[in-house]
Structures are given as structure tokens and as C-alpha cells.
Amino acid sequence: MRVFADYHTHTVYSHGKNTVEENVVAAINANLKKIAISEHASSHLLYGVRGTRLFALKKEIDALKNKYAGRIEILMGLECNMTAYGECDAPKDKETRALFDVLLLGYHRCVFPRDAYMMKSLFEAFNVSKGDSVIHAKSILEAAEKYKINILSHPGEYVKQDMDTLSKGARELGVLLELNNRHLTMSDEDILCAAKNGAHLVVGSDAHASHEIGEYKNSLNAIARLGVSEFVDNIEH
Ligand SMILES: [Zn+2]
Ligand SMILES: [Zn+2]
Numbered sequence: 001m002r003v004f005a006d007y008h009t010h011t012v013y014s015h016g017k018n019t020v021e022e023n024v025v026a027a028i029n030a031n032l033k034k035i036a037i038s039e040h041a042s043s044h045l046l047y048g049v050r051g052t053r054l055f056a057l058k059k060e061i062d063a064l065k066n067k068y069a070g071r072i073e074i075l076m077g078l079e080c081n082m083t084a085y086g087e088c089d090a091p092k093d094k095e096t097r098a099l100f101d102v103l104l105l106g107y108h109r110c111v112f113p114r115d116a117y118m119m120k121s122l123f124e125a126f127n128v129s130k131g132d133s134v135i136h137a138k139s140i141l142e143a144a145e146k147y148k149i150n151i152l153s154h155p156g157e158y159v160k161q162d163m164d165t166l167s168k169g170a171r172e173l174g175v176l177l178e179l180n181n182r183h184l185t186m187s188d189e190d191i192l193c194a195a196k197n198g199a200h201l202v203v204g205s206d207a208h209a210s211h212e213i214g215e216y217k218n219s220l221n222a223i224a225r226l227g228v229s230e231f232v233d234n235i236e237h
Contacts, residue, residue, distance in 0.1 A: 001224065003216045005034035005234040007077055007102050007151060008178065008204030013057050014039045014047035018210040020060050026207075028072050030214025036102050037061060038077030043089035045110045048081075058099050075101035079153055082107045084114035086142030090149065097148075104178070104204075105144055106153035107136070107161075121159045128160040137161040141169035151202055154180040156190065163190040167199035174200075176233060179219035182206040188226060195228045202234050 009023050010016035018026075020037055027035035039057065042050035049057060061076045068074065078100050080090040088105055091097040113119040121136060128136075136159050140152060152170065155161055155177050163186075170177055177194055179186060179201050186194070194201065203219040205212050223229050229237070 001220055001229060001235050001237055002031075003203050003220070003235050004032060006032055006205050006207070006213055007034075007036040007075070007202065007234070008038050008079070008104060008153060008180070009035060009207040009213060010039060011037055013049050013053060016208045020057070021064055022210045023207070023213060024064055024068055024072060024074055026210035026213040028068065032072060032214065034073040034075060035213070036075035036077035038079045038102065038104055040108070041078050041080040041089045043081045043083050043111045044108060045112060047110075054099070077102040077104060079104040079106065080147070080149065081105075081111040082140060082143060082159070083111060083118060085117040085139045086146065087114060088143040088147060090143070090147035102151065103147065103149045104151045104153040105140065105147070105149040106155075106157060107140065107159035109158055130162065133160045133162040134165050137163075137165035137169065141166065141173065144175050145173055149175055151176045151178050151204070153178045153204065154183055154185045154206070156185040157183060163193045164197065167194035167197040170194070170199040171197055176200050176202040178202055178204045179222065179232070180204050180206050181216045181219045182208075182212070184218045184222060188222065191222060191226050191228055195226070195231045199231070201228070201232045203232060
């Protein structure tokens with residue numbers, strides 16, 4: 001069982017330790033066929049990449065696409081942040097959306113909440129009721145549908161989301177649930193629930209240093225242990 005694509009890596013443009021090119025070279029050395037650079041979107045107060053820096057990143061990625069053509073496919077991704085109920089900071093105009101090959105979306109801290117719902121959700125980390133976790137799942141699904149998100153990053157991290165609701169919605173939308181190797185937020189029970197509901201999964205390193213690219217042990221162990229490989233879209237046998 002081998003991962004052939006990693007859609008979730010960070011670089012020095014946010015809080016990663018390595019450059020875009022160092023991530024690309026690490027991906028080639030790890031025999032990946034595809035790598036995405038998926039920096040934090042603009043609303044992240046500490047690490048959001050916005051404005052001219054975003055265009056500089058795009059330019060750098062385009063140059064590397066040429067340099068490494070035939071060796072690896074390089075994608076421009078963006079890890080968007082939930083900002084309000086059913087809302088996130090994914091690009092809203094066509095021109096900016098067209099910069100990106102893949103969009104991830106997750107709940108994150110250090111994001112300015114745009115409504116009372118978001119304010120409350122970010123501070124209620126403990127003892128979230130079943131009802132509230134269903135609401136959180138519906139909120140992110142609504143945003144995922146609106147902004148044509150491809151992957152929900154680290155589901156359940158920071159804000160608890162009911163997995164039955166989340167995975168049924170993800171299957172309907174064709175959105176992938178990430179088995180984040182850095183922090184595997186989906187429990188065995190969550191993974192089995194997602195598979196039972198027919199949702200598809202994707203392994204992501206969430207690498208903040210290039211040596212983490214190609215390292216998927218936590219996710220692959222869970223996939224093997226639970227026998228859910230048929231639901232994982234970026235592995236081959
Ligand atoms: Zn994240
Ligand atoms: Zn990330």
C-alpha cells in the first residue's frame with residue numbers, strides 16, 4: 001500500500017520550515033506522482049497567505065511545474081478556514097478561484113469569527129453536545145458545497161463534527177475526508193463510520209517540514225488495521 005499524492009503540505013510562505021522547491025524535491029524522492037502546496041487561506045491571523053504573496057507563490061509554483069515537468073505534477077492548493085456558519089474564506093471570485101487546483105477546508109483557531117455561531121464554536125472545545133456536533137458538521141458541509149471544496153482537512157480538529165452527518169454529506173458532495181498523518185483526528189470508529197456511509201478518504205501529511213513528505217505511517221496503519229483501503233483515493237496497492 002503506497003501513497004501516490006499528497007495534497008496537504010506547507011512551506012515558508014506560512015509556518016512551514018522548507019521552501020516550495022524543497023517540498024517538491026522531497027515528494028519526488030518519496031516517489032509521489034502529485035504534490036500540492038496548500039497554504040493557509042487569508043483569514044488565518046498568523047499564517048494566512050494573501051495578496052501579493054499569494055501571487056508570488058503561484059508564480060513560483062508555475063516555474064517549478066516547468067522545471068520538474070514529467071517528474072511530478074505540482075498543484076496549487078489552499079487550506080481554507082471556517083469563518084461563520086456555512087462560510088469560509090475560500091476565494092469568492094472566479095479569477096482568484098482559478099489560481100487553485102485543489103481546495104481544503106477545516107476549522108482552525110486564530111481565525112477572526114464572523115458571527116456568533118463561530119465565536120461560540122471556537123471556544124466550546126470540551127463537552128460538545130451531540131446536537132451541536134451535528135450543527136458543526138452541517139455548517140462545514142454547507143461551506144464545502146458553496147465553494148466547491150475538495151478535501152475536509154483534519155475532520156473533528158478544534159471543533160467536534162458529528163461523523164455520521166459529516167460523512168453522509170461528504171459522500172453526497174464528493175468531498176474527501178482527510179486522514180491527516182500529523183494529527184490523525186479521525187478515530188477508528190470515525191473511519192469505520194465514514195466507510196460505512198460510503199464517504200471517500202484521502203491521506204495527507206500536513207507536512208510543515210519537507211522530511212514529513214512521504215511519511216504516512218499513522219494514516220496507513222489505521223487503513224490497514226480497519227481494512228478500508230478501497231475508500232482511500234490516493235493510495236495504490
Ligand atoms: Zn489545518
Ligand atoms: Zn495544514
